[in-house]
Amino acid sequence: MIDSNSARIVVDAAGFHLDDWHKRARFTPEDLAGLDAKTGASGVLVLDAAQRVEDLTPWLNVLTAVEIGFDNAGDGRGFSLARALRGLGYARDIRASGGIHVDQFRHALQCGIDAVILTREAASRMPEQHWVNAATTTALNYQARLGFASASWRSREDLNL
Amino acid sequence: MYRYNQFDTEYVRQRVAIFREQVARRIAGVLTEDEFKPLRLQNGVYLQLHAYMLRVAIPYGTLNARQMRALAMIAECWDRGYGHFTTRQNIQFNWIRLDDVGDILEALADVEMHAIQTSGNCVRNVTADHFAGAAKDEIEDPRMTAELLRQYSTGHAEFAFLPRKFKIAVTGAAHDRAVTAFHDIGINIVRKEGVVGYRIVIGGGLGRTPIIGTELVEFLPKADLLPYLEAVLHVYNRYGRRDNKYKARIKILVQELGIETLRAEIDAYFTATRDAFAGVPDAMLGAIEAAFQPPEMPPEMDVAEAYDLRHDAALSPALAAWMETNLEEHRDGRHAIVSISLKAPGATPGDASAEQMRVIADLAERYAYDEIRISHEQNVILPHVPKAHIAAVFRALDAAGLASANIGQLSDIIACPGMDYCALATARSIPIAQEIATRFTALKMERDIGALKIKISGCINACGHHHVGHIGILGLDRAGVENYQITLGGDGTEDAALGARTGPGFSAEALIPAIETILDTYLHGRKNRDETFLAFYRRVGMAPFKRALYPPTNRARHESAA
Numbered sequence: 001m002i003d004s005n006s007a008r009i010v011v012d013a014a015g016f017h018l019d020d021w022h023k024r025a026r027f028t029p030e031d032l033a034g035l036d037a038k039t040g041a042s043g044v045l046v047l048d049a050a051q052r053v054e055d056l057t058p059w060l061n062v063l064t065a066v067e068i069g070f071d072n073a074g075d076g077r078g079f080s081l082a083r084a085l086r087g088l089g090y091a092r093d094i095r096a097s098g099g100i101h102v103d104q105f106r107h108a109l110q111c112g113i114d115a116v117i118l119t120r121e122a123a124s125r126m127p128e129q130h131w132v133n134a135a136t137t138t139a140l141n142y143q144a145r146l147g148f149a150s151a152s153w154r155s156r157e158d159l160n161l
Numbered sequence: 162m163y164r165y166n167q168f169d170t171e172y173v174r175q176r177v178a179i180f181r182e183q184v185a186r187r188i189a190g191v192l193t194e195d196e197f198k199p200l201r202l203q204n205g206v207y208l209q210l211h212a213y214m215l216r217v218a219i220p221y222g223t224l225n226a227r228q229m230r231a232l233a234m235i236a237e238c239w240d241r242g243y244g245h246f247t248t249r250q251n252i253q254f255n256w257i258r259l260d261d262v263g264d265i266l267e268a269l270a271d272v273e274m275h276a277i278q279t280s281g282n283c284v285r286n287v288t289a290d291h292f293a294g295a296a297k298d299e300i301e302d303p304r305m306t307a308e309l310l311r312q313y314s315t316g317h318a319e320f321a322f323l324p325r326k327f328k329i330a331v332t333g334a335a336h337d338r339a340v341t342a343f344h345d346i347g348i349n350i351v352r353k354e355g356v357v358g359y360r361i362v363i364g365g366g367l368g369r370t371p372i373i374g375t376e377l378v379e380f381l382p383k384a385d386l387l388p389y390l391e392a393v394l395h396v397y398n399r400y401g402r403r404d405n406k407y408k409a410r411i412k413i414l415v416q417e418l419g420i421e422t423l424r425a426e427i428d429a430y431f432t433a434t435r436d437a438f439a440g441v442p443d444a445m446l447g448a449i450e451a452a453f454q455p456p457e458m459p460p461e462m463d464v465a466e467a468y469d470l471r472h473d474a475a476l477s478p479a480l481a482a483w484m485e486t487n488l489e490e491h492r493d494g495r496h497a498i499v500s501i502s503l504k505a506p507g508a509t510p511g512d513a514s515a516e517q518m519r520v521i522a523d524l525a526e527r528y529a530y531d532e533i534r535i536s537h538e539q540n541v542i543l544p545h546v547p548k549a550h551i552a553a554v555f556r557a558l559d560a561a562g563l564a565s566a567n568i569g570q571l572s573d574i575i576a577c578p579g580m581d582y583c584a585l586a587t588a589r590s591i592p593i594a595q596e597i598a599t600r601f602t603a604l605k606m607e608r609d610i611g612a613l614k615i616k617i618s619g620c621i622n623a624c625g626h627h628h629v630g631h632i633g634i635l636g637l638d639r640a641g642v643e644n645y646q647i648t649l650g651g652d653g654t655e656d657a658a659l660g661a662r663t664g665p666g667f668s669a670e671a672l673i674p675a676i677e678t679i680l681d682t683y684l685h686g687r688k689n690r691d692e693t694f695l696a697f698y699r700r701v702g703m704a705p706f707k708r709a710l711y712p713p714t715n716r717a718r719h720e721s722a723a
Binding site for chain 1 (some may be wrong): 320
């Protein structure tokens with residue numbers, strides 16, 4: 001069990017972890033122009049769902065951490081954003097935060113999101129086992145059968161947790 | 162007919178299990194109503210005016226007898242003994258309990274059916290020409306494409322939380338019976354220089370903002386269909402409006418961005434992602450193609466080659482009348498397409514009792530190669546009936562109250578559930594449909610009028626498709642009083658047109674006389690019996706109807722009443 005009051009919780013397909021990004025610098029796409037590669041690589045790029053990720057192409061091989069904010073549980077733009085980032089070749093971590101819940105975890109993983117950042121409240125209301133169970137439902141995937149590349153291709157070893 | 166493979170079966174069973182568990186978590190309070198709502202919607206569960214409603218998908222309107230019997234069983238076990246076939250080739254059960262849904266979904270899964278994505282902001286049940294595989298004017302059976310799209314859209318992770326619902330219809334014939342011009346995406350199977358491909362139409366729709374779809378691609382190679390649709394949905398998901406649900410459909414995005422800009426966005430994403438798509442494996446395409454081959458006709462059918470239906474007609478005037486309206490020519494001369502009307506005058510359009518469902522199932526099994534279709538016009542179709550069996554089919558239908566001879570005529574009305582069931586409705590629509598059907602069939606005017614589509618919506622969301630009715634009726638609430646607007650000249654086919662308003666609306670009492678005035682104007686003005694209502698309207702326009710509906714002497718009185 002995780003026992004820390006300070007940090008948020010991160011859940012990936014394997015279960016709960018402490019948020020290891022909370023000490024990293026956070027910046028938005030507007031900050032990118034003035035950013036050196038080192039800061040870019042060590043910080044977290046925070047995107048909101050309306051971002052045109054195609055404009056980020058020059059930075060995609062520098063960045064190591066992208067956080068996509070979901071406005072609410074009904075707003076699926078973040079899924080498309082993650083797909084677009086993967087399509088553009090971004091291969092490092094993507095996490096989702098905000099209005100995303102356990103019944104959308106399957107969708108997040110299949111769109112190339114590696115983990116979801118939870119508030120304490122959300123983590124206590126949606127226990128770890130529910131997330132782990134939801135992750136197993138990615139196995140039955142019509143789109144993969146039909147020839148689409150699965151975006152949840154990243155293996156555990158790649159995850160920087 | 163397409164049969165589930167092991168994957169389909171596992172998928173549907175898994176969805177049932179997941180939904181059962183979600184319902185349990187909602188009841189335990191773990192899921193909030195906001196979180197639960199999209200989940201129940203994507204499993205077909207609505208909260209209606211009086212009770213929960215379950216909407217079951219009938220993909221591309223195709224059923225077999227076993228499935229129809231399962232629907233009958235569900236109607237009896239968990240509802241009030243009937244079901245309601247909808248304008249999107251679904252069936253709705255209007256009186257179910259939330260805690261029974263898991264069991265109902267399980268019963269559906271037993272017969273390879275489901276309620277997945279029949280509502281919610283996702284890709285909905287894909288519809289197709291209800292004469293698919295039987296129509297004479299068909300390039301290719303559209304159900305092959307529709308089944309491919311069913312698989313593609315089912316559980317698509319990226320598109321489960323779109324700005325709004327997304328409806329796709331497919332037609333493979335020159336005559337568009339699938340209303341493709343009024344869908345978010347309409348797919349027309351076309352042939353160009355001997356090659357079969359798709360013409361893609363985008364941004365059509367009815368509802369508050371009726372719009373005829375715009376051509377997005379003139380000819381799309383078949384192999385590109387899925388990655389291209391993926392690009393359409395991707396662009397829509399990112400840029401479709403989410404600030405106002407009435408402006409969230411893709412038709413508004415088409416209007417606001419303009420077709421050129423939108424096409425450029427879609428093409429850019431398509432070009433960038435096309436190579437990551439490996440193509441649908443041949444084995445899967447082959448299985449789908451094999452599933453939609455024409456039924457195997459027994460060898461004795463050869464004898465029926467010369468069967469002449471006129472002999473049957475001569476023996477029974479009732480049968481002759483029914484054959485005139487409810488039979489359609491089949492591509493195979495030994496067969497006919499039979500439409501079973503769910504529009505008995507005075508009944509609720511689209512309703513079928515469990516008993517009637519069983520009668521239809523028995524007939525399909527006994528005479529019609531076990532194939533049944535549901536049309537968007539809320540009727541049932543037996544697509545392949547040997548002509549030698551037509552008279553027997555008619556007699557059985559007649560005994561079950563299913564032999565209304567009115568397909569495509571005045572009393573074959575599309576009506577939304579209206580204020581009797583729907584929480585959104587502002588006026589009644591089913592009672593209006595019943596009144597119109599009863600009145601004009603009693604006057605024996607129906608035959609004389611001939612081809613006529615009347616469509617009724619009980620609010621501006623237009624579920625009754627009134628914009629594309631030859632006569633459209635829209636029920637509104639005016640300061641607590643029902644008021645009905647009439648539109649004329651709408652058409653949902655390849656000659657797509659939106660109906661035009663006659664003028665001020667009518668009270669419930671004045672509505673039927675107004676319809677009578679419209680029909681009289683047509684009957685007295687038409688060149689001859691071959692000039693249909695729609696053809697007449699296109700020739701003469703609105704003016705003669707306006708004059709008849711709003712004569713100068715009555716105008717002041719009418720306006721003070723409105």
